[in-house]
Amino acid sequence: xxxxxxxxxxxxxxxxxxxxxxxxxxxxxxxxxxxxxxxxxxxxxxxxxxxxxxxxxxxxxxxxxxxxxxxxxxxxxxxxxxxxxxxxxxxxxxxxxxxxxxxxxxxxxxxxxxxxxxxxxxxxxxxxxxxxxxxxxxxxxxxxxxxxxxxxxxxxxxxxxxxxxxxxxxxxxxxxxxxxxxxxxxxxxxxxxxxxxxxxxxxxxxxxxxxxxxxxxxxxxxxxxxxxxxxxxxxxxxxxxxxxxxxxxxxxxxxxxxxxxxxxxxxxxxxxxxxxxxxxxxxxxxxxxxxxxxxxxxxxxxxxxxxxxxxxxxxxxxxxxxxxxxxxxxxxxxxxxxxxxxxxxxxxxxxxxxxxxxxxxxxxxxxxxxxxxxxxxxxxxxxxxxxxxxxxxxxxxxxxxxxxxxxxxxxxxxxxxxxxxxxxxxxxxxxxxxxxxxxxxxxxxxxxxxxxxxxxxxxxxxxxxxxxxxxxxxxxxxxxxxxxxxxxxxxxxxxxxxxxxxxxxxxxxxxxxxxxxxxxxxxxxxxxxxxxxxxxxxxxxxxxxxxxxxxxxxxxxxxxxxxxxxxxxxxxxxxxxxxxxxxxxxxxxxxxxxxxxxxxxxxxxxxxxxxxxxxxxxxxxxxxxxxxxxxxxxxxxxxxxxxxxxxxxxxxxxxxxxxxxxxxxxxxxxxxxxxxxxxxxxxxxxxxxxxxxxxxxxxxxxxxxxxxxxxxxxxxxxxxxxxxxxxxxxxxxxxxxxxxxxxxxxxxxxxxxxxxxxxxxxxxxxxxxxxxxxxxxxxxxxxxx
Numbered sequence: 001x002x003x004x005x006x007x008x009x010x011x012x013x014x015x016x017x018x019x020x021x022x023x024x025x026x027x028x029x030x031x032x033x034x035x036x037x038x039x040x041x042x043x044x045x046x047x048x049x050x051x052x053x054x055x056x057x058x059x060x061x062x063x064x065x066x067x068x069x070x071x072x073x074x075x076x077x078x079x080x081x082x083x084x085x086x087x088x089x090x091x092x093x094x095x096x097x098x099x100x101x102x103x104x105x106x107x108x109x110x111x112x113x114x115x116x117x118x119x120x121x122x123x124x125x126x127x128x129x130x131x132x133x134x135x136x137x138x139x140x141x142x143x144x145x146x147x148x149x150x151x152x153x154x155x156x157x158x159x160x161x162x163x164x165x166x167x168x169x170x171x172x173x174x175x176x177x178x179x180x181x182x183x184x185x186x187x188x189x190x191x192x193x194x195x196x197x198x199x200x201x202x203x204x205x206x207x208x209x210x211x212x213x214x215x216x217x218x219x220x221x222x223x224x225x226x227x228x229x230x231x232x233x234x235x236x237x238x239x240x241x242x243x244x245x246x247x248x249x250x251x252x253x254x255x256x257x258x259x260x261x262x263x264x265x266x267x268x269x270x271x272x273x274x275x276x277x278x279x280x281x282x283x284x285x286x287x288x289x290x291x292x293x294x295x296x297x298x299x300x301x302x303x304x305x306x307x308x309x310x311x312x313x314x315x316x317x318x319x320x321x322x323x324x325x326x327x328x329x330x331x332x333x334x335x336x337x338x339x340x341x342x343x344x345x346x347x348x349x350x351x352x353x354x355x356x357x358x359x360x361x362x363x364x365x366x367x368x369x370x371x372x373x374x375x376x377x378x379x380x381x382x383x384x385x386x387x388x389x390x391x392x393x394x395x396x397x398x399x400x401x402x403x404x405x406x407x408x409x410x411x412x413x414x415x416x417x418x419x420x421x422x423x424x425x426x427x428x429x430x431x432x433x434x435x436x437x438x439x440x441x442x443x444x445x446x447x448x449x450x451x452x453x454x455x456x457x458x459x460x461x462x463x464x465x466x467x468x469x470x471x472x473x474x475x476x477x478x479x480x481x482x483x484x485x486x487x488x489x490x491x492x493x494x495x496x497x498x499x500x501x502x503x504x505x506x507x508x509x510x511x512x513x514x515x516x517x518x519x520x521x522x523x524x525x526x527x528x529x530x531x532x533x534x535x536x537x538x539x540x541x542x543x544x545x546x547x548x549x550x551x552x553x554x555x556x557x558x559x560x561x562x563x564x565x566x567x568x569x570x571x572x573x574x575x576x577x578x579x580x581x582x583x584x585x586x587x588x589x590x591x592x593x594x595x596x597x598x599x600x601x602x603x604x605x606x607x608x609x610x611x612x613x614x615x616x617x618x619x620x621x622x623x624x625x626x627x628x629x630x631x632x633x634x635x636x637x638x639x640x641x642x643x644x645x646x647x648x649x650x651x652x653x654x655x656x657x658x659x660x661x662x663x664x665x666x667x668x669x670x671x672x673x674x675x676x677x678x679x680x681x682x683x684x685x686x687x688x689x690x691x692x693x694x695x696x697x698x699x700x701x702x703x704x705x706x707x708x709x710x711x712x713x714x715x716x717x718x719x720x721x722x723x724x725x726x727x728x729x730x731x732x733x734x735x736x737x738x739x740x741x742x743x744x745x746x747x748x749x750x751x752x753x754x755x756x757x758x759x760x761x762x763x764x765x766x767x768x769x770x771x772x773x774x775x776x777x778x779x780x781x782x783x784x785x
Contacts, residue, residue, distance in 0.1 A: 034587035035632055036060070042140045042158070043456070044147055044327075044378050045369055050581045053468065053526040053538035055141040055594045055628060057082070057644075061134040061162065066640070066679040067693050068727045068742055072131055077675055077697040077723065080628040080646035081141050082157075083668055087754055087768060088305045089128040089235070089261045090339040090355065096141055096155035097598065098624050098650030098669035105390060107446045107480040108606075108616050109547040113148045113156035117255055117313045118365075119331030120148075120384060125357040126309055126335035130237040130259060133187045133200035135162045141628070142575045142596060143544025145522040146454060146470040147378070153544035153573055163253060164196035164243040165189045169784030177776025181206040190784070191243070198241040208232035209772050210267040214289035219276055220347040220419055221289045225301050230267035230286060231771070236260050249319040257311040265303040268757055268766035270345035271714045276419030282767035283750045287419070288342035291352035291395035297439045298340045298354035298393050307337035325369040333361045343758035345766040348414055348421045350404050351759060352395040359388035376458040384450045391443040394502065398436040398491045399424040401501055405762065428491055436490050438501055444552070445481030445511070450474060456524075468526035475519040480550040482563075483511040505554040505561045512563035518548050518570065535582040546571035546604055549616040568616050569602040588634040598624040603652060605661065605706045619706070620658030622666075624650040643676040664708040672700040684730070691738065692728040704755040711756055711765040721751040729778075738780045748773040
């Protein structure tokens with residue numbers, strides 16, 4: 001990384017830090033209070049975060065509230081080495097240390113483990129959830145397959161929700177904001193010594209921030225469907241929990257979560273053709289009209305996302321003795337998501353797609369934790385089964401599709417300068433038809449049964465040194481399926497070249513399948529050294545594995561379509577890491593820093609074929625080197641400050657054997673991320689306090705596609721971006737109530753969250769705008785103990 005990369009972030013960080021340190025309050029002595037001790041369960045037992053020999057960022061619910069982190073993707077702004085991209089709740093992308101996990105294919109495995117109350121929910125289309133009533137979030141970086149399973153090949157994000165309590169308490173939060181935003185969330189809990197309950201809920205609604213003029217009087221479809229503005233949300237969720245404690249040794253937690261999303265969809269703005277009366281800027285209005293046959297072919301008449309998830313989790317902890325604990329985690333999760341999107345992002349009836357994804361998951365884990373003076377042992381077995389499918393229907397008008405691809409040789413543009421769309425069907429059919437609707441359907445299926453057994457041993461060599469060795473054996477039985485309904489084009493048939501519009505071999509709805517079994521051993525080795533009572537050093541070596549992909553599609557045979565099966569080898573990663581964790585000044589300062597090197601073989605990348613279908617390919621070898629650091633400090637009696645920094649150099653090795661992607665950076669990964677923030681609570685009167693927070697985040701430039709190259713002459717990347725979020729309010733002395741004003745993206749920066757997308761596979765790259773400035777007010781009232 002050269003000085004030009006460092007300069008912008010350091011200049012901006014230094015200005016903000018200088019401003020913070022100029023506050024007179026910081027001249028005070030070390031505060032009487034200390035930073036709360038965060039305990040984590042990354043090693044399947046309760047530990048201080050300082051005693052875990054791995055790179056972990058952890059936040060409790062109070063800290064997240066104080067910093068205004070209320071959505072999953074906002075974790076990126078405070079966590080080094082983590083990027084969460086949210087195109088929609090149906091299509092989130094999780095990036096840890098440069099590695100992206102966002103494939104929606106039922107045939108491909110995730111790379112980043114998303115854990116919800118101890119159970120794996122990593123499948124992309126089912127992994128998004130609303131953040132409400134949260135106890136703790138842990139982001140564990142580096143391969144964690146030994147304890148978390150194969151989905152944690154590069155790291156894990158673990159969310160633990162608040163549990164029921166015996167004493168009665170409740171809280172309600174109401175909010176209003178620009179873009180007609182409304183929110184309500186709250187909880188109530190209480191019980192007795194044996195049975196406690198908790199009910200929490202969240203509701204959020206907001207209008208879209210990118211206007212969609214399709215269906216308006218001055219659009220190309222004045223009598224068509226009136227589409228909603230893009231990026232609008234309506235999300236509701238509730239969580240019911242019961243805790244059963246028949247005695248002091250047994251605790252059973254039953255948690256049921258239900259979520260519904262009804263969003264208006266993503267603004268895939270075409271970078272070549274402008275909407276009527278508009279331009280190609282991703283931040284101005286769109287004219288995404290969709291398909292006139294959207295209801296019949298795609299599943300609904302409007303663009304948008306309709307998604308439901310249901311989650312049931314039963315966790316039982318039994319203290320068999322003072323030194324032996326048994327844990328059982330039983331969980332099921334199902335999701336059903338329909339996203340209808342305009343893949344070309346224009347008024348043309350060109351690339352109209354939907355994604356209808358369903359999945360059912362069940363997991364069971366049994367484990368034992370034994371502790372003695374010198375040795376801590378964790379051993380267990382786990383079973384995970386998943387059955388999912390992803391259907392992709394497609395709708396277009398034949399002449400528009402062929403003309404927009406330049407396949408008709410007419411010289412006419414896809415869209416004229418006045419915004420009108422060239423429909424050439426009347427001329428091509430000599431007036432016999434005014435339009436030629438075309439539809440197709442592509443579906444992939446995946447079933448997976450995974451069984452594993454694991455053991456992890458930590459031995460205290462002395463009062464200062466402990467070593468850990470762990471191993472997981474995993475065996476996977478996978479079945480992949482594929483089907484296609486891809487009829488011949490009427491226009492292509494009329495010119496003597498019969499075949500489908502998209503280059504896909506029609507299976508006539510027949511489902512092709514293939515299955516195979518895979519297994520592997522996944523070790524880890526750690527050393528933790530207590531330099532003194534305030535400082536720990538650690539080193540780790542661990543192996544990660546992204547499972548083999550059994551890719552099934554179709555190809556032409558002598559007597560029709562036959563299965564085309566490709567086995568993409570497992571992606572193997574070896575992670576080498578060393579770091580330091582510590583505290584100072586009576587725990588008014590905590591810090592951590594690490595440096596890592598990762599070596600990949602058979603690195604898997606997600607690409608799109610000429611039909612717009614995503615598939616997994618082997619890009620060969622890759623390497624990743626980086627540093628991460630975090631700092632938190634109490635300054636004075638009222639101020640809590642944090643800062644973090646990460647530099648990650650992740651790229652496919654520049655080797656001729658790695659093909660066209662050799663030397664390219666990983667998609668969605670900035671080289672530099674950094675953030676700093678401050679929260680405060682300062683008395684104003686005997687009964688009132690002033691509260692607030694300020695968070696600054698920086699991200700260097702990124703590429704949105706593995707090719708790192710322009711599409712149709714348009715840049716598919718994003719420059720560096722800095723964002724500032726702020727919050728200010730008042731609260732009573734006991735925090736029984738509070739009122740606050742918040743703003744995200746304070747300076748209303750324009751930036752992209754994605755580019756290229758499905759349209760890019762057809763020479764029409766699209767661009768997705770990030771959220772503008774959001775402003776709102778919140779009022780909170782708490783009751784009970």
